[in-house]
Amino acid sequence: MELAGLPAAQALAERVRPEIESLGSRGVTPRLAVVRAGARPDDLSYEKAIAKRFAAAGCEIRHAVLPEDCGQSALVREIALLDGDKTVHGILVLRPLPPQIDAARVASLVSPEKDVDGMNPASLGRILLGERDAFAPCTAEAVVALLDHYEIPLAGKRVTIVGRSAVVGRPLMALLLARDATVSVCHTKTADLACACHEADILVACAGRPGLVTAEHVGACCTVVDVGVNMVEGRLTGDVAAAARAKALNFSPVPGGVGALTGAVLLAHTVRAAGKAV
Protein backbone atom coordinates (compact mmCIF):
# COMPACT_ATOMS: atom_id res chain seq x y z
CA MET A 1 0.00 0.00 0.00
CA GLU A 2 1.21 3.49 -0.78
CA LEU A 3 1.09 5.77 2.28
CA ALA A 4 0.14 8.99 0.52
CA GLY A 5 0.44 12.11 2.65
CA LEU A 6 -2.35 14.18 1.14
CA PRO A 7 -5.36 12.17 2.45
CA ALA A 8 -3.71 12.09 5.89
CA ALA A 9 -3.16 15.87 5.75
CA GLN A 10 -6.81 16.44 4.75
CA ALA A 11 -8.05 14.22 7.56
CA LEU A 12 -5.89 16.06 10.09
CA ALA A 13 -7.07 19.48 8.85
CA GLU A 14 -10.65 18.21 9.09
CA ARG A 15 -10.06 17.02 12.64
CA VAL A 16 -8.90 20.43 13.89
CA ARG A 17 -11.72 22.33 12.12
CA PRO A 18 -14.20 22.22 15.05
CA GLU A 19 -11.55 23.68 17.37
CA ILE A 20 -10.82 26.50 14.90
CA GLU A 21 -14.57 27.26 14.69
CA SER A 22 -14.92 27.13 18.46
CA LEU A 23 -12.02 29.56 18.86
CA GLY A 24 -13.50 31.76 16.13
CA SER A 25 -16.81 31.98 18.00
CA ARG A 26 -14.81 33.39 20.90
CA GLY A 27 -13.14 35.92 18.63
CA VAL A 28 -9.80 34.12 18.47
CA THR A 29 -7.96 33.38 15.22
CA PRO A 30 -5.08 30.92 15.63
CA ARG A 31 -1.97 32.79 14.55
CA LEU A 32 1.52 31.55 13.70
CA ALA A 33 4.53 33.85 13.47
CA VAL A 34 7.06 32.70 10.89
CA VAL A 35 10.52 34.13 11.55
CA ARG A 36 12.87 34.15 8.59
CA ALA A 37 16.38 35.57 8.22
CA GLY A 38 17.17 36.18 4.57
CA ALA A 39 15.32 34.72 1.60
CA ARG A 40 16.47 31.15 0.93
CA PRO A 41 14.35 29.64 -1.86
CA ASP A 42 13.52 26.56 0.32
CA ASP A 43 12.26 28.82 3.11
CA LEU A 44 10.18 30.92 0.72
CA SER A 45 8.46 27.92 -0.82
CA TYR A 46 7.74 26.31 2.58
CA GLU A 47 6.43 29.63 3.88
CA LYS A 48 4.18 29.98 0.83
CA ALA A 49 2.82 26.45 1.26
CA ILE A 50 1.94 26.93 4.92
CA ALA A 51 0.48 30.39 4.29
CA LYS A 52 -1.91 28.78 1.78
CA ARG A 53 -2.79 25.97 4.19
CA PHE A 54 -3.39 28.35 7.10
CA ALA A 55 -5.54 30.66 4.96
CA ALA A 56 -7.66 27.73 3.76
CA ALA A 57 -8.27 26.71 7.38
CA GLY A 58 -9.16 30.24 8.52
CA CYS A 59 -5.92 30.69 10.47
CA GLU A 60 -3.32 33.42 10.14
CA ILE A 61 0.38 33.77 9.50
CA ARG A 62 2.42 36.76 10.62
CA HIS A 63 5.64 37.11 8.69
CA ALA A 64 8.68 38.38 10.60
CA VAL A 65 11.48 38.88 8.10
CA LEU A 66 15.01 39.95 8.96
CA PRO A 67 17.90 40.55 6.58
CA GLU A 68 20.27 37.64 5.98
CA ASP A 69 23.08 39.60 7.67
CA CYS A 70 21.00 40.42 10.76
CA GLY A 71 22.74 40.35 14.13
CA GLN A 72 22.02 37.96 16.97
CA SER A 73 20.51 40.72 19.08
CA ALA A 74 18.03 41.80 16.38
CA LEU A 75 16.80 38.23 16.01
CA VAL A 76 16.64 37.73 19.78
CA ARG A 77 14.61 40.95 20.12
CA GLU A 78 12.18 39.91 17.38
CA ILE A 79 11.55 36.48 18.95
CA ALA A 80 11.16 37.98 22.44
CA LEU A 81 8.55 40.40 21.09
CA LEU A 82 6.58 37.59 19.42
CA ASP A 83 6.92 35.38 22.48
CA GLY A 84 5.41 38.10 24.63
CA ASP A 85 2.63 38.94 22.15
CA LYS A 86 -0.66 37.35 23.24
CA THR A 87 -2.14 37.50 19.73
CA VAL A 88 0.62 35.16 18.50
CA HIS A 89 0.01 31.51 19.47
CA GLY A 90 2.86 29.74 17.75
CA ILE A 91 6.35 30.69 16.58
CA LEU A 92 8.23 28.96 13.77
CA VAL A 93 11.84 29.96 13.15
CA LEU A 94 12.94 28.83 9.70
CA ARG A 95 16.23 26.96 9.78
CA PRO A 96 19.08 26.71 9.04
CA LEU A 97 19.79 30.21 10.34
CA PRO A 98 22.65 32.28 8.87
CA PRO A 99 26.10 31.32 10.21
CA GLN A 100 26.55 34.45 12.37
CA ILE A 101 23.55 33.38 14.50
CA ASP A 102 23.93 31.16 17.60
CA ALA A 103 21.16 28.75 16.62
CA ALA A 104 21.19 26.84 19.93
CA ARG A 105 20.59 30.04 21.87
CA VAL A 106 17.79 31.09 19.56
CA ALA A 107 16.12 27.67 19.95
CA SER A 108 15.74 28.08 23.69
CA LEU A 109 14.09 31.53 23.35
CA VAL A 110 10.72 30.30 22.15
CA SER A 111 8.69 29.34 25.21
CA PRO A 112 7.43 25.74 25.14
CA GLU A 113 3.78 26.93 24.94
CA LYS A 114 4.48 28.59 21.55
CA ASP A 115 7.17 26.18 20.34
CA VAL A 116 4.99 24.57 17.65
CA ASP A 117 7.98 23.10 15.79
CA GLY A 118 9.64 21.68 18.91
CA MET A 119 12.95 23.51 18.57
CA ASN A 120 13.45 24.34 22.26
CA PRO A 121 15.46 21.64 24.12
CA ALA A 122 12.84 21.87 26.90
CA SER A 123 10.20 20.71 24.36
CA LEU A 124 12.43 17.85 23.25
CA GLY A 125 13.09 16.81 26.85
CA ARG A 126 9.37 16.72 27.55
CA ILE A 127 8.78 14.64 24.44
CA LEU A 128 11.48 12.27 25.66
CA LEU A 129 9.69 12.03 29.01
CA GLY A 130 6.49 11.16 27.15
CA GLU A 131 4.64 14.36 28.14
CA ARG A 132 1.70 14.82 25.80
CA ASP A 133 1.48 18.59 26.15
CA ALA A 134 4.84 19.28 24.53
CA PHE A 135 5.20 19.98 20.81
CA ALA A 136 7.46 17.71 18.76
CA PRO A 137 9.20 18.88 15.58
CA CYS A 138 6.51 18.72 12.89
CA THR A 139 8.33 16.39 10.52
CA ALA A 140 8.95 13.81 13.26
CA GLU A 141 5.32 13.95 14.29
CA ALA A 142 4.21 13.74 10.66
CA VAL A 143 5.83 10.28 10.47
CA VAL A 144 3.70 9.08 13.40
CA ALA A 145 0.58 10.81 12.03
CA LEU A 146 1.07 9.12 8.65
CA LEU A 147 1.36 5.66 10.24
CA ASP A 148 -1.67 6.38 12.43
CA HIS A 149 -3.74 7.52 9.46
CA TYR A 150 -3.14 4.22 7.70
CA GLU A 151 -3.78 2.33 10.94
CA ILE A 152 -0.33 0.74 11.07
CA PRO A 153 0.11 -0.35 14.70
CA LEU A 154 3.14 0.82 16.68
CA ALA A 155 2.82 -0.75 20.14
CA GLY A 156 5.18 -3.69 20.55
CA LYS A 157 6.50 -3.31 16.98
CA ARG A 158 10.17 -3.09 16.11
CA VAL A 159 10.85 0.27 14.54
CA THR A 160 14.27 1.07 13.13
CA ILE A 161 15.14 4.70 12.45
CA VAL A 162 18.01 5.37 10.07
CA GLY A 163 19.32 8.85 10.85
CA ARG A 164 19.67 10.82 14.07
CA SER A 165 19.09 14.46 13.19
CA ALA A 166 17.80 16.92 15.78
CA VAL A 167 14.62 17.55 13.77
CA VAL A 168 13.66 14.00 12.77
CA GLY A 169 15.60 10.98 14.05
CA ARG A 170 16.08 11.93 17.69
CA PRO A 171 12.60 13.33 18.44
CA LEU A 172 11.01 10.50 16.45
CA MET A 173 12.79 7.99 18.67
CA ALA A 174 11.18 9.70 21.67
CA LEU A 175 7.71 9.82 20.07
CA LEU A 176 7.79 6.16 19.08
CA LEU A 177 8.99 5.06 22.50
CA ALA A 178 6.03 6.89 24.02
CA ARG A 179 3.84 4.86 21.65
CA ASP A 180 5.28 1.60 23.02
CA ALA A 181 7.36 0.68 19.98
CA THR A 182 10.69 -1.10 20.43
CA VAL A 183 12.92 1.54 18.91
CA SER A 184 16.39 1.26 17.37
CA VAL A 185 18.40 4.13 15.95
CA CYS A 186 21.04 3.59 13.26
CA HIS A 187 23.38 6.13 11.72
CA THR A 188 26.61 6.57 9.78
CA LYS A 189 28.61 4.79 12.51
CA THR A 190 26.35 1.71 12.56
CA ALA A 191 28.53 -1.29 11.69
CA ASP A 192 26.08 -3.47 9.73
CA LEU A 193 23.13 -1.37 8.62
CA ALA A 194 21.36 -4.09 6.63
CA CYS A 195 21.47 -6.46 9.60
CA ALA A 196 20.20 -3.76 11.96
CA CYS A 197 17.31 -2.94 9.63
CA HIS A 198 16.27 -6.35 8.41
CA GLU A 199 14.27 -7.37 11.48
CA ALA A 200 12.23 -4.15 11.60
CA ASP A 201 8.45 -4.10 11.25
CA ILE A 202 8.71 -0.42 10.39
CA LEU A 203 11.77 1.21 8.84
CA VAL A 204 12.06 5.00 8.84
CA ALA A 205 14.71 6.50 6.56
CA CYS A 206 15.70 10.02 7.60
CA ALA A 207 19.42 10.18 6.94
CA GLY A 208 19.33 12.62 4.01
CA ARG A 209 21.24 10.29 1.68
CA PRO A 210 19.54 9.33 -1.58
CA GLY A 211 19.32 5.58 -2.17
CA LEU A 212 20.73 4.72 1.28
CA VAL A 213 18.02 2.16 2.00
CA THR A 214 18.15 -0.67 -0.53
CA ALA A 215 16.21 -3.92 -0.95
CA GLU A 216 18.62 -5.80 1.33
CA HIS A 217 17.59 -3.55 4.24
CA VAL A 218 13.92 -4.41 3.90
CA GLY A 219 12.62 -7.57 5.55
CA ALA A 220 9.33 -9.39 4.95
CA CYS A 221 6.13 -7.43 5.76
CA CYS A 222 8.05 -4.24 6.40
CA THR A 223 6.53 -0.77 6.26
CA VAL A 224 9.02 1.76 4.91
CA VAL A 225 8.62 5.47 5.64
CA ASP A 226 10.86 7.74 3.60
CA VAL A 227 11.63 11.13 5.17
CA GLY A 228 14.53 11.95 2.84
CA VAL A 229 14.46 15.26 0.99
CA ASN A 230 17.29 15.22 -1.52
CA MET A 231 17.63 17.05 -4.81
CA VAL A 232 19.12 14.65 -7.37
CA GLU A 233 19.52 15.98 -10.91
CA GLY A 234 16.84 18.55 -10.24
CA ARG A 235 14.36 16.01 -8.88
CA LEU A 236 13.13 15.62 -5.31
CA THR A 237 14.27 12.18 -4.13
CA GLY A 238 14.01 10.29 -0.84
CA ASP A 239 16.48 8.06 0.98
CA VAL A 240 14.83 4.83 -0.20
CA ALA A 241 15.81 3.14 -3.47
CA ALA A 242 13.07 2.01 -5.86
CA ALA A 243 13.88 -1.69 -5.33
CA ALA A 244 13.45 -1.26 -1.55
CA ARG A 245 10.09 0.43 -2.08
CA ALA A 246 9.00 -2.40 -4.36
CA LYS A 247 9.86 -4.99 -1.69
CA ALA A 248 8.04 -3.19 1.14
CA LEU A 249 4.56 -4.15 2.26
CA ASN A 250 3.73 -0.45 2.69
CA PHE A 251 5.77 2.57 1.68
CA SER A 252 5.53 6.34 1.72
CA PRO A 253 6.46 8.12 -1.51
CA VAL A 254 8.74 11.15 -1.98
CA PRO A 255 7.34 13.61 -2.88
CA GLY A 256 3.79 13.20 -1.60
CA GLY A 257 4.42 11.26 1.61
CA VAL A 258 5.59 12.64 4.97
CA GLY A 259 6.39 16.03 3.44
CA ALA A 260 2.76 16.54 2.38
CA LEU A 261 1.69 16.13 6.00
CA THR A 262 4.16 18.43 7.79
CA GLY A 263 2.17 21.62 7.16
CA ALA A 264 -1.01 20.04 8.51
CA VAL A 265 0.82 19.04 11.70
CA LEU A 266 2.06 22.62 12.03
CA LEU A 267 -1.52 23.84 11.66
CA ALA A 268 -2.76 21.37 14.27
CA HIS A 269 -0.01 22.44 16.68
CA THR A 270 -0.85 26.12 16.22
CA VAL A 271 -4.55 25.48 16.83
CA ARG A 272 -3.69 23.49 19.96
CA ALA A 273 -1.43 26.30 21.20
CA ALA A 274 -4.21 28.83 20.57
CA GLY A 275 -6.72 26.65 22.43
CA LYS A 276 -4.42 26.45 25.45
CA ALA A 277 -3.73 30.19 25.42
CA VAL A 278 -7.38 31.21 25.53
Add this chain to the structure above:
Amino acid sequence: MELAGLPAAQALAERVRPEIESLGSRGVTPRLAVVRAGARPDDLSYEKAIAKRFAAAGCEIRHAVLPEDCGQSALVREIALLDGDKTVHGILVLRPLPPQIDAARVASLVSPEKDVDGMNPASLGRILLGERDAFAPCTAEAVVALLDHYEIPLAGKRVTIVGRSAVVGRPLMALLLARDATVSVCHTKTADLACACHEADILVACAGRPGLVTAEHVGACCTVVDVGVNMVEGRLTGDVAAAARAKALNFSPVPGGVGALTGAVLLAHTVRAAGKAV
Protein backbone atom coordinates in the same frame (compact mmCIF):
# COMPACT_ATOMS: atom_id res chain seq x y z
CA MET B 1 35.70 -9.54 33.59
CA GLU B 2 33.80 -8.04 36.48
CA LEU B 3 33.11 -4.33 36.00
CA ALA B 4 33.48 -3.22 39.60
CA GLY B 5 32.26 0.28 40.31
CA LEU B 6 34.64 1.23 43.10
CA PRO B 7 37.88 1.51 41.06
CA ALA B 8 35.97 3.53 38.46
CA ALA B 9 34.60 5.81 41.18
CA GLN B 10 38.08 6.31 42.64
CA ALA B 11 39.53 7.11 39.23
CA LEU B 12 36.78 9.65 38.58
CA ALA B 13 37.26 11.31 41.98
CA GLU B 14 41.00 11.44 41.26
CA ARG B 15 40.34 13.05 37.89
CA VAL B 16 38.33 15.94 39.35
CA ARG B 17 40.79 16.59 42.20
CA PRO B 18 42.94 19.15 40.35
CA GLU B 19 39.81 21.19 39.52
CA ILE B 20 38.71 21.13 43.18
CA GLU B 21 42.18 22.33 44.21
CA SER B 22 42.19 25.01 41.56
CA LEU B 23 38.79 26.25 42.74
CA GLY B 24 39.99 26.10 46.34
CA SER B 25 42.96 28.30 45.52
CA ARG B 26 40.43 30.87 44.31
CA GLY B 27 38.46 30.54 47.56
CA VAL B 28 35.64 28.48 46.04
CA THR B 29 34.35 25.25 47.58
CA PRO B 30 32.06 23.25 45.26
CA ARG B 31 28.75 23.03 47.05
CA LEU B 32 25.73 20.79 46.42
CA ALA B 33 22.32 21.46 47.92
CA VAL B 34 20.39 18.28 48.64
CA VAL B 35 16.64 18.91 48.86
CA ARG B 36 14.65 16.29 50.72
CA ALA B 37 10.95 16.18 51.65
CA GLY B 38 10.40 13.80 54.54
CA ALA B 39 12.81 11.12 55.72
CA ARG B 40 12.58 8.02 53.53
CA PRO B 41 15.27 5.52 54.60
CA ASP B 42 16.54 5.22 50.98
CA ASP B 43 16.97 8.98 50.78
CA LEU B 44 18.76 9.14 54.13
CA SER B 45 21.26 6.44 53.24
CA TYR B 46 21.97 7.97 49.80
CA GLU B 47 22.37 11.41 51.39
CA LYS B 48 24.76 9.97 53.98
CA ALA B 49 26.84 8.24 51.29
CA ILE B 50 27.23 11.37 49.17
CA ALA B 51 27.92 13.54 52.22
CA LYS B 52 30.84 11.23 53.03
CA ARG B 53 32.11 11.30 49.45
CA PHE B 54 31.86 15.08 49.19
CA ALA B 55 33.61 15.59 52.54
CA ALA B 56 36.45 13.27 51.48
CA ALA B 57 36.91 15.30 48.31
CA GLY B 58 36.88 18.66 50.11
CA CYS B 59 33.46 19.62 48.77
CA GLU B 60 30.34 20.60 50.69
CA ILE B 61 26.75 19.53 51.02
CA ARG B 62 23.98 21.84 52.15
CA HIS B 63 20.96 19.95 53.45
CA ALA B 64 17.56 21.48 52.75
CA VAL B 65 14.97 19.39 54.57
CA LEU B 66 11.21 19.90 54.38
CA PRO B 67 8.51 17.94 56.18
CA GLU B 68 6.92 15.06 54.29
CA ASP B 69 3.60 16.91 54.23
CA CYS B 70 5.11 20.13 52.88
CA GLY B 71 3.13 22.11 50.33
CA GLN B 72 4.10 22.72 46.71
CA SER B 73 4.73 26.40 47.37
CA ALA B 74 7.14 25.74 50.25
CA LEU B 75 9.19 23.39 48.07
CA VAL B 76 9.09 25.79 45.12
CA ARG B 77 10.29 28.63 47.38
CA GLU B 78 13.15 26.53 48.78
CA ILE B 79 14.38 25.53 45.32
CA ALA B 80 14.08 29.10 44.01
CA LEU B 81 16.20 30.33 46.92
CA LEU B 82 18.89 27.73 46.27
CA ASP B 83 18.77 28.37 42.53
CA GLY B 84 19.41 32.06 43.14
CA ASP B 85 22.17 31.47 45.73
CA LYS B 86 25.60 31.95 44.14
CA THR B 87 27.33 29.87 46.83
CA VAL B 88 25.32 26.81 45.75
CA HIS B 89 26.63 25.23 42.53
CA GLY B 90 24.45 22.17 42.18
CA ILE B 91 20.96 21.18 43.32
CA LEU B 92 19.81 17.60 43.85
CA VAL B 93 16.14 17.01 44.65
CA LEU B 94 15.68 13.53 46.12
CA ARG B 95 12.90 11.60 44.42
CA PRO B 96 10.26 10.25 44.49
CA LEU B 97 8.66 13.35 46.00
CA PRO B 98 5.56 13.03 48.23
CA PRO B 99 2.30 12.56 46.27
CA GLN B 100 0.94 16.08 46.95
CA ILE B 101 3.88 17.57 45.00
CA ASP B 102 3.73 18.22 41.24
CA ALA B 103 7.06 16.55 40.46
CA ALA B 104 7.13 17.65 36.81
CA ARG B 105 6.79 21.30 37.82
CA VAL B 106 9.50 20.97 40.45
CA ALA B 107 11.85 19.37 37.90
CA SER B 108 11.75 22.40 35.64
CA LEU B 109 12.60 24.82 38.49
CA VAL B 110 16.27 23.90 38.77
CA SER B 111 18.15 25.93 36.17
CA PRO B 112 20.21 23.77 33.77
CA GLU B 113 23.50 25.25 35.09
CA LYS B 114 22.78 23.77 38.56
CA ASP B 115 20.83 20.71 37.42
CA VAL B 116 23.56 18.21 38.35
CA ASP B 117 21.19 15.22 38.31
CA GLY B 118 19.59 16.14 34.97
CA MET B 119 16.00 16.35 36.19
CA ASN B 120 14.96 19.42 34.17
CA PRO B 121 13.44 18.51 30.76
CA ALA B 122 15.67 21.23 29.26
CA SER B 123 18.73 19.26 30.45
CA LEU B 124 17.33 16.06 28.96
CA GLY B 125 16.58 17.79 25.66
CA ARG B 126 20.13 19.08 25.47
CA ILE B 127 21.48 15.62 26.20
CA LEU B 128 19.28 14.31 23.40
CA LEU B 129 20.75 16.95 21.08
CA GLY B 130 24.23 15.78 22.07
CA GLU B 131 25.19 19.01 23.84
CA ARG B 132 28.18 18.32 26.07
CA ASP B 133 27.49 21.12 28.52
CA ALA B 134 24.25 19.65 29.83
CA PHE B 135 24.09 17.38 32.86
CA ALA B 136 22.61 13.89 32.45
CA PRO B 137 20.98 12.01 35.33
CA CYS B 138 23.89 10.59 37.34
CA THR B 139 22.88 6.93 37.14
CA ALA B 140 22.60 7.05 33.35
CA GLU B 141 25.99 8.70 33.10
CA ALA B 142 27.46 6.21 35.57
CA VAL B 143 26.70 3.43 33.06
CA VAL B 144 28.74 5.22 30.39
CA ALA B 145 31.51 6.09 32.87
CA LEU B 146 31.76 2.43 33.96
CA LEU B 147 32.09 1.22 30.37
CA ASP B 148 34.66 3.95 29.66
CA HIS B 149 36.70 3.05 32.73
CA TYR B 150 37.04 -0.55 31.53
CA GLU B 151 37.76 0.67 27.99
CA ILE B 152 34.77 -1.06 26.44
CA PRO B 153 34.23 0.69 23.12
CA LEU B 154 30.83 2.19 22.28
CA ALA B 155 31.16 3.70 18.79
CA GLY B 156 29.49 1.50 16.18
CA LYS B 157 28.47 -1.09 18.78
CA ARG B 158 24.95 -2.42 19.19
CA VAL B 159 23.69 -1.45 22.62
CA THR B 160 20.32 -2.70 23.83
CA ILE B 161 18.73 -0.97 26.81
CA VAL B 162 16.03 -2.89 28.66
CA GLY B 163 13.92 -0.31 30.48
CA ARG B 164 12.80 3.21 29.62
CA SER B 165 12.64 5.13 32.89
CA ALA B 166 13.07 8.90 32.97
CA VAL B 167 16.21 8.61 35.11
CA VAL B 168 18.04 5.77 33.36
CA GLY B 169 16.71 4.24 30.14
CA ARG B 170 15.68 7.37 28.24
CA PRO B 171 18.66 9.60 29.07
CA LEU B 172 21.04 6.66 28.57
CA MET B 173 19.66 6.20 25.07
CA ALA B 174 20.55 9.82 24.36
CA LEU B 175 24.04 9.55 25.89
CA LEU B 176 24.89 6.39 23.96
CA LEU B 177 23.63 7.84 20.70
CA ALA B 178 25.95 10.81 21.23
CA ARG B 179 28.75 8.26 21.63
CA ASP B 180 27.96 6.76 18.22
CA ALA B 181 26.45 3.50 19.48
CA THR B 182 23.59 1.88 17.57
CA VAL B 183 20.97 2.04 20.30
CA SER B 184 17.82 -0.04 20.83
CA VAL B 185 15.36 0.41 23.66
CA CYS B 186 13.18 -2.47 24.88
CA HIS B 187 10.48 -2.42 27.55
CA THR B 188 7.45 -4.24 28.89
CA LYS B 189 5.65 -3.93 25.53
CA THR B 190 8.52 -5.43 23.53
CA ALA B 191 7.19 -8.53 21.76
CA ASP B 192 10.25 -10.80 21.81
CA LEU B 193 12.75 -9.53 24.37
CA ALA B 194 15.26 -12.36 23.98
CA CYS B 195 15.40 -11.84 20.23
CA ALA B 196 15.80 -8.06 20.65
CA CYS B 197 18.65 -8.54 23.14
CA HIS B 198 20.52 -11.44 21.65
CA GLU B 199 22.41 -9.46 18.98
CA ALA B 200 23.64 -6.79 21.38
CA ASP B 201 27.33 -6.16 22.02
CA ILE B 202 26.31 -4.38 25.21
CA LEU B 203 23.14 -5.10 27.16
CA VAL B 204 21.99 -2.65 29.83
CA ALA B 205 19.32 -3.88 32.23
CA CYS B 206 17.46 -1.04 33.92
CA ALA B 207 13.89 -2.24 34.15
CA GLY B 208 13.72 -2.70 37.93
CA ARG B 209 12.61 -6.34 37.69
CA PRO B 210 14.79 -8.91 39.43
CA GLY B 211 15.93 -11.76 37.19
CA LEU B 212 14.41 -10.20 34.05
CA VAL B 213 17.55 -10.76 31.97
CA THR B 214 18.30 -14.48 31.70
CA ALA B 215 20.96 -16.48 29.86
CA GLU B 216 18.82 -16.65 26.72
CA HIS B 217 19.02 -12.85 26.40
CA VAL B 218 22.82 -12.83 26.37
CA GLY B 219 24.64 -13.46 23.10
CA ALA B 220 28.28 -14.33 22.55
CA CYS B 221 30.85 -11.75 23.68
CA CYS B 222 28.22 -9.60 25.33
CA THR B 223 28.93 -7.05 28.04
CA VAL B 224 26.06 -6.91 30.54
CA VAL B 225 25.54 -3.84 32.72
CA ASP B 226 23.06 -4.30 35.54
CA VAL B 227 21.40 -1.11 36.79
CA GLY B 228 18.63 -2.88 38.71
CA VAL B 229 18.13 -1.99 42.36
CA ASN B 230 15.65 -4.46 43.82
CA MET B 231 15.22 -5.67 47.37
CA VAL B 232 14.56 -9.41 47.30
CA GLU B 233 14.21 -11.16 50.64
CA GLY B 234 16.16 -8.36 52.28
CA ARG B 235 19.03 -8.51 49.76
CA LEU B 236 19.95 -5.95 47.13
CA THR B 237 19.51 -7.66 43.76
CA GLY B 238 19.87 -6.50 40.16
CA ASP B 239 17.80 -7.23 37.05
CA VAL B 240 20.24 -9.84 35.73
CA ALA B 241 19.99 -13.51 36.68
CA ALA B 242 23.14 -15.37 37.82
CA ALA B 243 23.14 -17.58 34.72
CA ALA B 244 23.09 -14.52 32.45
CA ARG B 245 26.03 -13.02 34.35
CA ALA B 246 27.93 -16.28 34.01
CA LYS B 247 27.42 -16.27 30.23
CA ALA B 248 28.49 -12.64 29.74
CA LEU B 249 31.97 -11.70 28.60
CA ASN B 250 31.92 -8.74 31.03
CA PHE B 251 29.35 -7.93 33.67
CA SER B 252 28.73 -5.35 36.38
CA PRO B 253 27.75 -6.70 39.80
CA VAL B 254 24.89 -5.55 42.06
CA PRO B 255 25.78 -4.23 44.55
CA GLY B 256 29.19 -2.78 43.71
CA GLY B 257 28.70 -1.94 40.05
CA VAL B 258 26.93 1.11 38.59
CA GLY B 259 25.54 2.10 42.01
CA ALA B 260 29.04 2.50 43.44
CA LEU B 261 29.81 5.05 40.74
CA THR B 262 26.72 7.30 40.89
CA GLY B 263 27.97 9.41 43.80
CA ALA B 264 31.30 10.06 42.05
CA VAL B 265 29.44 11.24 38.94
CA LEU B 266 27.39 13.58 41.15
CA LEU B 267 30.63 14.93 42.63
CA ALA B 268 32.13 15.42 39.16
CA HIS B 269 28.98 17.23 37.99
CA THR B 270 29.01 19.55 41.01
CA VAL B 271 32.68 20.39 40.49
CA ARG B 272 31.99 21.09 36.81
CA ALA B 273 29.05 23.34 37.75
CA ALA B 274 31.23 25.20 40.25
CA GLY B 275 33.97 25.65 37.65
CA LYS B 276 31.49 27.16 35.19
CA ALA B 277 29.97 29.46 37.80
CA VAL B 278 33.27 31.07 38.82
